[in-house]
Amino acid sequence: MEYFNIIFEQIYKILFLLVPVLVSVAMIVWLDRRIWAFVQKRQGPNVVGPFGLLQSLADALKYIFKEMIIPSSSNKVIFILAPIVTMTLALIAWAVIPFSATQVLADINVGILYLFAVSSLGVYGIIMGGWASNSKYPFLGAIRSAAQMVSYEVSIGVIIINVLLCVGSLNLNDIVLAQQTMWFVIPLFPMFVIFFISALAETNRPPFDLPEAEAELVAGYQTEYSGMMYAMFWLGEYANILLMCAMGAILFLGGWLSPLEVYPFTLIPGAIWLILKILLLFFLFALVKAIVPRYRYDQLMRLGWKVFLPFSLIWVVLTASYLFYFNLLPVN
Amino acid sequence: MIAHSIFFYTFSLIAIVSAIMVTASKNTVHSVFFLILDFISISCLFIMIGAEFLGMIMLIVYVGAVAVLFLFVVMMLNVAQQKNQWFAGQATSKHIPIGLIISTLIFVEIIIVIGGWKFKPEIFDINNSVVQTNISNTHSLGQILYTDYIHVFQISGMILLVAMVGAIVLTFRQRSGVKRQSYIKQISRERAEGVEVLNVQSNKGVKIDD
Numbered sequence: 093m094e095y096f097n098i099i100f101e102q103i104y105k106i107l108f109l110l111v112p113v114l115v116s117v118a119m120i121v122w123l124d125r126r127i128w129a130f131v132q133k134r135q136g137p138n139v140v141g142p143f144g145l146l147q148s149l150a151d152a153l154k155y156i157f158k159e160m161i162i163p164s165s166s167n168k169v170i171f172i173l174a175p176i177v178t179m180t181l182a183l184i185a186w187a188v189i190p191f192s193a194t195q196v197l198a199d200i201n202v203g204i205l206y207l208f209a210v211s212s213l214g215v216y217g218i219i220m221g222g223w224a225s226n227s228k229y230p231f232l233g234a235i236r237s238a239a240q241m242v243s244y245e246v247s248i249g250v251i252i253i254n255v256l257l258c259v260g261s262l263n264l265n266d267i268v269l270a271q272q273t274m275w276f277v278i279p280l281f282p283m284f285v286i287f288f289i290s291a292l293a294e295t296n297r298p299p300f301d302l303p304e305a306e307a308e309l310v311a312g313y314q315t316e317y318s319g320m321m322y323a324m325f326w327l328g329e330y331a332n333i334l335l336m337c338a339m340g341a342i343l344f345l346g347g348w349l350s351p352l353e354v355y356p357f358t359l360i361p362g363a364i365w366l367i368l369k370i371l372l373l374f375f376l377f378a379l380v381k382a383i384v385p386r387y388r389y390d391q392l393m394r395l396g397w398k399v400f401l402p403f404s405l406i407w408v409v410l411t412a413s414y415l416f417y418f419n420l421l422p423v424n
Numbered sequence: 425m426i427a428h429s430i431f432f433y434t435f436s437l438i439a440i441v442s443a444i445m446v447t448a449s450k451n452t453v454h455s456v457f458f459l460i461l462d463f464i465s466i467s468c469l470f471i472m473i474g475a476e477f478l479g480m481i482m483l484i485v486y487v488g489a490v491a492v493l494f495l496f497v498v499m500m501l502n503v504a505q506q507k508n509q510w511f512a513g514q515a516t517s518k519h520i521p522i523g524l525i526i527s528t529l530i531f532v533e534i535i536i537v538i539g540g541w542k543f544k545p546e547i548f549d550i551n552n553s554v555v556q557t558n559i560s561n562t563h564s565l566g567q568i569l570y571t572d573y574i575h576v577f578q579i580s581g582m583i584l585l586v587a588m589v590g591a592i593v594l595t596f597r598q599r600s601g602v603k604r605q606s607y608i609k610q611i612s613r614e615r616a617e618g619v620e621v622l623n624v625q626s627n628k629g630v631k632i633d634d
Contacts, residue, residue, distance in 0.1 A: 201477075206480060
């Protein structure tokens with residue numbers, strides 16, 4: 093009986109986290125389209141509900157009632173598995189995100205490594221979808237996206253090392269608490285910029301949306317998908333974007349800490365601050381989508397391997413030397 | 425404790441079954457997916473014995489990078505053609521003796537190591553490093569790896585670097601007749617060297633060099 097109580101308690105906690113995440117994913121799609129439209133002097137979705145807020149709900153309803161087409165020459169098991177993998181990986185990563193010192197589902201020792209591992213697994217959903225479709229465009233899109241995600245993961249890993257040098261722990265709550273005196277965005281500003289750009293590439297957002305470049309590859313790895321399976325890819329993608337924003341907020345913008353530790357700010361709970369920071373980063377994501385043209389593929393690879401990787405490695409050496417020389421290395 | 429053993433047997437069962445399926449499945453891409461499943465369940469086992477750092481590194485390095493490259497190569501193979509070539513007729517039977525010899529060797533080696541561990545445990549306590557329980561295993565791993573074994577660690581890194589450079593040298597070839605773009609050249613172009621304003625007289629035109 094005790095086991096059942098534990099299980100029910102955990103399921104309750106998980107639902108309490110996942111339902112808001114899924115709802116905010118739907119809202120964020122609407123926000124993305126709205127910002128995109130405003131930059132281009134359009135209105136965007138504004139018909140369904142107040143300000144078009146229910147647009148995503150209407151879209152989801154449409155996807156649910158559409159037919160799911162499975163190509164006859166596809167590899168059926170892997171074809172169906174691919175969107176499930178994408179969606180699951182995008183959601184399980186939220187387990188370690190701390191919303192305050194105590195509000196975290198799993199406060200594990202290696203939180204940042206867990207986040208990094210889950211985001212590096214995200215490439216499988218895309219490769220599986222692209223290969224199992226047994227079609228030219230999805231396959232090309234999958235190959236492109238796998239190469240792109242593996243390349244930019246390397247620089248994200250090196251950037252994480254930079255932050256870890258200043259913290260001395262892999263726990264996400266420790267990383268947040270280490271920023272009480274100063275957010276890492278100030279001393280590590282160049283790393284923040286590179287992290288932001290790598291996050292764009294990692295989540296296949298414009299200007300790095302080559303895997304689904306509609307002018308060249310129809311829709312990349314999603315070409316053969318329809319109905320609910322397409323919607324799952326779509327939800328997984330946006331959940332991943334939110335996750336990357338959360339990661340940026342925790343690593344550089346102080347996570348759930350309030351910007352100033354003075355009276356009116358400390359009244360607001362940490363979760364609200366984290367959400368505000370995630371929204372700020374997402375606003376930047378949406379702006380970039382609207383104002384920057386798409387990169388060419390060789391330029392993208394050059395940027396990842398020849399610019400970001402050497403620069404962030406040099407920054408690791410600089411950070412380590414600075415911390416060592418001034419005896420600031422965190423020792424516990 | 426019961427829950428612990430339930431999880432242990434679940435993960436080990438998945439690991440063993442998927443390891444068998446890596447060799448048994450006829451589709452090479454399926455083999456790689458089973459290999460990934462195997463890696464993931466082994467990293468779950470690592471986490472269960474409290475080695476969470478090793479488990480996560482296993483996920484990042486093997487599943488996130490190595491298996492992606494495997495999949496890359498394997499996806500390029502023509503699966504339909506392979507089925508006809510490799511699994512038709514008796515031609516494959518000559519691989520079986522070699523495979524048996526190698527797997528017997530590996531089996532004997534493992535038996536020797538585990539047997540030695542079981543009956544003479546003092547042989548394995550060479551370093552006598554005291555395991556501290558009050559720090560996380562990432563810290564203790566770092567404290568051993570970067571102090572006692574720093575040279576071995578650096579040498580293994582060097583070997584990897586040499587292997588990488590070697591692979592690049594072997595496959596690199598300078599192709600002639602390829603138009604390359606130089607970013608510095610493109611950015612440092614001025615108006616004066618690109619554009620020239622000419623006074624064109626009517627009915628005569630100008631000669632344009634290109």
